[in-house]
Amino acid sequence: xxxxxxxxxxxxxxxxxxxxxxxxxxxxxxxxxxxxxxxxxxxxxxxxxxxxxxxxxxxxxxxxxxxxxxxxxxxxxxxxxxxxxxxxxxxxxxxxxxxxxxxxxxxxxxxxxxxxxxxxxxxxxxxxxxxxxxxxxxxxxxxxxxxxxxxxxxxxxxxxxxxxxxxxxxxxxxxxxxxxxxxxxxxxxxxxxxxxxxxxxxxxxxxxxxxxxxxxxxxxxxxxxxxxxxxxxxxxxxxxxxxxxxxxxxxxxxxxxxxxxxxxxxxxxxxxxxxxxxxxxxx
Ligand SMILES: NC(=O)c1ccc[n+]([C@@H]2O[C@H](COP(=O)([O-])OP(=O)(O)OC[C@H]3O[C@@H](n4cnc5c(N)ncnc54)[C@H](OP(=O)(O)O)[C@@H]3O)[C@@H](O)[C@H]2O)c1
Numbered sequence: 001x002x003x004x005x006x007x008x009x010x011x012x013x014x015x016x017x018x019x020x021x022x023x024x025x026x027x028x029x030x031x032x033x034x035x036x037x038x039x040x041x042x043x044x045x046x047x048x049x050x051x052x053x054x055x056x057x058x059x060x061x062x063x064x065x066x067x068x069x070x071x072x073x074x075x076x077x078x079x080x081x082x083x084x085x086x087x088x089x090x091x092x093x094x095x096x097x098x099x100x101x102x103x104x105x106x107x108x109x110x111x112x113x114x115x116x117x118x119x120x121x122x123x124x125x126x127x128x129x130x131x132x133x134x135x136x137x138x139x140x141x142x143x144x145x146x147x148x149x150x151x152x153x154x155x156x157x158x159x160x161x162x163x164x165x166x167x168x169x170x171x172x173x174x175x176x177x178x179x180x181x182x183x184x185x186x187x188x189x190x191x192x193x194x195x196x197x198x199x200x201x202x203x204x205x206x207x208x209x210x211x212x213x214x215x216x217x218x219x220x221x222x223x224x225x226x227x228x229x230x231x232x233x234x235x236x237x238x239x240x241x242x243x244x245x246x247x248x249x250x251x252x253x254x255x256x257x258x259x260x261x262x263x264x265x266x267x268x269x270x271x272x273x274x275x276x277x278x279x280x281x282x283x
Contacts, residue, residue: 031214033171033250037063040108040110040157044068044090044127045077047225048175048239052123053081055243056250062086063117065108067142068126084114089113095126095152096144105159109167120168122160123177127194129227135189142189151195154200160214161208169212171250174201178221178258183280205255217256218246221263235260236255271282 036056041049044066053064064081068074068091081088093104109119110148128148134141157174164170180198185193198217205215220242222233242259258264270278 009187030170030209030253031171031212032252033121033214036040036119036171038114038117038119039063039068040065040119040122040160042067042093042104042108042122042124042153042160043175044093045073046125046127046175047227048220048242049123049125050077050081051239051243052125052173052246054084055180055240055247056121057086063114064088065091067091067104067108069094076127093126095148098152098155101155102159103150105156105163109163119164119170121171121173122164123158123173123175124157124160126153126156127175127177127227129187129190132184132187132190145189145193146196148194149190153197157197157201157204157215161204161213164213165208165211171214173216173218173246173250175218175220176201178219178263178267180219182270202256214250216246216249216254218242218249218259219256219263220259221266223259235262235266 006014033056037060039053039056039062041053041064043049045068053062056062057064062081064086066074066077066081066088068077068090070090074090078088078090091104091107092100094100108122111117126148128145129147130141135145136142141153153174157172160172164172174197176198177191177194179187179191180194183195198219201215201217205217208215220237222228222231222236223239223242224236237260245257245259245261258267273281
């Protein structure tokens with residue numbers, strides 16, 4: 001096997017080095033998104049996801065793709081956004097059917113109907129919160145939880161980041177959970193499924209940072225949506241508050257958002273509470 005000879009190059013001048021250093025710094029700069037015009041929501045009926053879309057389009061008209069399970073809820077979401085002045089369309093996506101993942105992304109990034117305009121923000125908000133007991137007592141339910149909350153979102157995050165990179169940049173918002181960092185003992189399977197997504201998204205954030213792609217990890221605590229209907233919690237917040245924090249973070253430099261912000265402190269404290277005490281508290 002022949003190897004190419006090392007070419008003799010002149011030593012770079014201080015000006016070249018400064019230029020190279022500046023472009024390295026620029027590559028590390030955070031992508032800020034203040035007024036996006038094209039947004040994709042993976043989990044097209046998610047109450048939190050739709051609140052983020054509405055907040056990003058406040059006072060403006062957006063081009064929105066809602067990728068989700070076909071049905072009345074998805075169709076209603078398209079109609080509602082259209083009534084608010086946005087251009088919205090639905091794309092089929094089922095987390096349990098991996099043959100839908102790539103076509104959903106391809107269709108979401110398609111520029112045929114947007115005169116070449118690229119996607120500014122992808123919001124990944126699909127997920128489920130099943131019965132905490134069943135998800136560890138029934139092995140198939142445990143596997144299903146990982147499929148919907150981890151496998152599909154991880155694949156979609158990877159695919160979306162690749163497409164954002166290919167088009168020259170953009171932002172990916174991954175809706176994780178405070179439970180990803182510290183799961184409740186009564187709902188640890190759910191926390192575990194979110195932890196996989198959170199770790200993947202946090203790694204992806206660093207991997208694509210230099211390519212003009214921003215990955216923002218959002219960790220809500222307890223948010224009043226249909227996912228939590230019939231339950232209550234201390235430090236409960238609203239989807240609008242999560243959306244507000246997310247929009248602010250996108251316009252700034254933060255790598256992660258906790259909603260409400262106090263959820264972070266609670267999680268940090270709980271990490272240091274001895275297991276024996278936690279057992280008694282049933283947290
Ligand atoms: N609410 C909270 O307290 C809270 C806290 C922490 C994290 N989160 C996370 O935030 C995200 C959004 O939750 P949300 O509160 O907005 O609840 P939501 O309105 O119920 O949204 C869940 C989304 O996931 C979709 N989904 C569920 N299973 C799916 C599947 N098999 N294939 C495709 N899509 C599927 C739902 O679609 P369908 O309409 O078809 O069911 C819906 O669009 C979730 O990832 C959730 O885990 C929520």
